[in-house]
Amino acid sequence: MRGYLGAMLLASALIPSVAQAQTSPVGAPALDPARLAAAHELIDILMPPATRAQMVESMMTPMLANLRQGMTQNPDFAKTMNADPRVKALFDTFMARQQTRTMTMMRDALPGMSDAMARAYARRFDVAQMRDIKAFFGTPTGRLYMQQSYTIMADPDVGAWQRTMMANSMTGVQADVADFAKQIAALEPKKK
Template sequence: MKTMKILLPLLALLAPLPLQARPVAPVGQTAPSDVKPERLAAAKALIDELMPPDRRDAMMESMLRPLMANIQKGMLDNPEIAGQLKTVPQARSIIEEFLRNQTESTMTLIRQNMPGMIDAMAHAYARRFDTKQLGELQRFFATPTGRAYVEQSMQIMGDPDVAAWQRDLMQQSMKKTQKDAQELADKLAAAAQDKGNSQ
């Protein structure tokens, strides 16, 4: 189906967001730490200030849900995609349900992996800042301005200007993905034909 030929490469763009963490040690082993304990402790205190444990899930959702909703809207509003979806009446509702499920799966994955993400972030901060700097950062983020910054920065992806830029970028990305996917399909078809001719 031509519709799916266009959609499949685009759906890959909506795979769950990767959580970049330290390399996972083999089962039964502990990953070595290259940071000093006092710096790690200060980094963990900073993370607790940036993302209080009782608010972490809500903060991540306030940042990621608008981001993913905007990506999905940009994809479904693409004129070529929208045109293709009209040819199959049930296609749009099926795709929308798939996208909703992907969003929920991503949020569940992030919630389940939150401890690992926090640990990875603490190590990353501890490598880049010394104990004095980490303390200064923590004190800043404990101020009203620092707390306001943290709260608002998590919602930046939902800002209208940022969302408009993101949709435009998504449209450009989809056009390139469609072009690249077609070129790949053509090359594979040509290779299959060459193989058939050589037999």
């Protein structure tokens, strides 16, 4: 059971790291102001400010649900939860707290994400290319793509893939956490 708890804690530590990796790289070349302005306009079309939080939540909710389901598919963990309803209650509380924390962090990080994405677009596309991209998203197909792209993470095939990946990674993480704990236990205390 201790290995599973360690794996869950490790998994929860990985969730927030996605949103925290948003700072500009040190030493990155200065961006052309015209490209950056065009990129901000494009990001505002791709992720309208009024619906950004909802869009991110619609992507994150199924990912977190798949994370949860992947963890519970581990036969040993499922057996432990089924053997003691208190474990399931603790797990439910733990996952609810992780979801709340992750969603809050993502909502708080949206301005930084928008700016980071604009800078990334400005590095990769010139003003004319961004106008072409903007024009595409003005077409019926472009608008449909924007609407549907945010629901991709909730697709059954994507969900099944995520659950399989989570179940597979839990197997490796459990062994790694157990090995790490053994290595720490084997360390001799520092002599003063």
